[in-house]
Amino acid sequence: MRAAMKQVSGAVAAVPPPADHVVVKGLSKGFAGQPLYADFDLTLSRGSFVSVFGPNGCGKSTLINMISGILPMDRGSVLFDGRPVSETRIGYVFQNYREAVFPWLRAIDNIRYPLKFLPLSKAEREARVEALLASFDVKLDLNRYPYEMSGGQQQLVSIMRALVVDPEVLFLDEPFSALDYEMTLFLRDRLQHVLEGRGVTSLLVSHDLDEAVFMADEVLLLTKRPTTVAARIAFDAPRPRTADTTVTADFVRVKAECLEIFQREVRR
Amino acid sequence: MMFSRIGRGVQALVGALILIAIWEVVVVLRLVDPVLLPGPGDALRSFWDGLVHGTLWVDFSRTIWRTAASFAIAVVVAVPLGIVLGASERVYGAVEFLIDFFRSTPASAMFPLFLVLFGVGDFTKIAVAAFGAALVILFNVAYGVMNARKQRQLAARVMGAGPLRVMVDVTVWESLPQTFVGLRNGVSIALVIVIVAEMFIGSTDGLGQRIMNAQMVFDMPQMYAAIFAAGVLGYGLNLLFIALERRFVHWSGK
Structure with missing residues (x-):
């Protein structure tokens, strides 16, 4: 048996x-x-x-x-x-990042925000955030508020926020169309890099x-x-x-x- | 940047100095009866004496206390109520007329009613002022909640927030800039009503009563001093709320 x-x-x-x-x-x-x-x-x-x-x-x-x-x-x-x-578990990135991020939260707290809806301990949450930041590998002061950042940086925060929950499905609604070309290339590259091997x-x-x-x-x-x-x-x-x-x-x-x-x- | 800030301060000072200079000239040339318009020096001396030796400070603090009490009551009642009303456009639609009607009714017209309800004590003055301030705050909070950015609410929802969480985590924050408009208007309305109430409904203290008494005994320097004190109070409250707004709604307009 x-x-x-x-x-x-x-x-x-x-x-x-x-x-x-x-x-x-x-x-x-x-x-x-x-x-x-x-x-x-x-x-x-x-x-x-x-x-x-x-x-x-x-x-x-x-x-x-x-x-x-x-x-x-x-x-x-x-x-x-x-x-x-x-x-x-889904992640969603809006075209209009200005009205998608929460300006009353620091960038890092914006990224942490969706984790509070998952049954994770504080240590697990921090580990998730750390791992995500490491996989993006960008130099960015995340203690700033979104309005202190450039458009591309805000969208980057928005993308990180969508990915921190380790989504099964990721939705991207024209995420780069409000950004300049240089930033678009950079974000496409980062996104590709992070999605690699995740099976999202x-x-x-x-x-x-x-x-x-x-x-x-x-x-x-x-x-x-x-x-x-x-x-x-x-x-x-x-x-x-x-x-x-x-x-x-x-x-x-x-x-x-x-x-x-x-x-x-x-x-x- | 620094220079322009200093420049603006100087500019503001220039306006005040010009006004004082005109005042002095008018007094020196006796263009107005000196009994009605004492010189700025006399008024300033009266203000200073009142503060240091006299009872101006007592009246000043009574008016502050009444304004603060009425404002506190207004906030405690109007902010939660405004959030609830603003959360449902249907509910707000049902009471919109009432709010607009009473908001448009001069609060001073309510004095007799409040006198009948609460007598001639301190509470009547506080209650009328709270009533006037609460309506303005309620209106602004409700509109702040109703005009919260839909996309931020959607963003929270798509991340897994339920209706209550969306309200607490997004909508209330979104309404803060408009709420502060309401708070700033509310406190100045409370001050106006408190001063008027002190003038006309049986008061023994407060800036309104002081202005009225000085006028009745023709102590003009005293009257100008009290008016000036009321102005300082109003202006100070305005500055205080602008500072609070910068501190708590740091993202506003950015």
């Missing part, structure tokens, strides 16, 4: 977790009587980095807001390994096709409203990706393919 149990538990441990992580089924959402999403289905595999790209007004942000539970949907279900969002399923909304492709394992192209999936294009260039990645034949081909589909959808 005991041997049998052992065998069973051994067998369970050997089975890898299912590849499907996030499952969206029958999602519907309308604004002012106009359907934006009708019976929309989407499955994201575990640990993949998916960039969402599509025409203006197709509801890219709306989609990740509904999946992350920020915005209620009219109908449908979103499950993470079969569990609702309330039972899932990530969903990035971007309005910059280069960025969408550069960051992605897969580009999710959307149609005009009512929105459906136009195509899913894989991009499996090795990581860490650098500026050199953007001149490889593979990158150019994937980008061209995405652009063609995008333009076809815009014209439709």
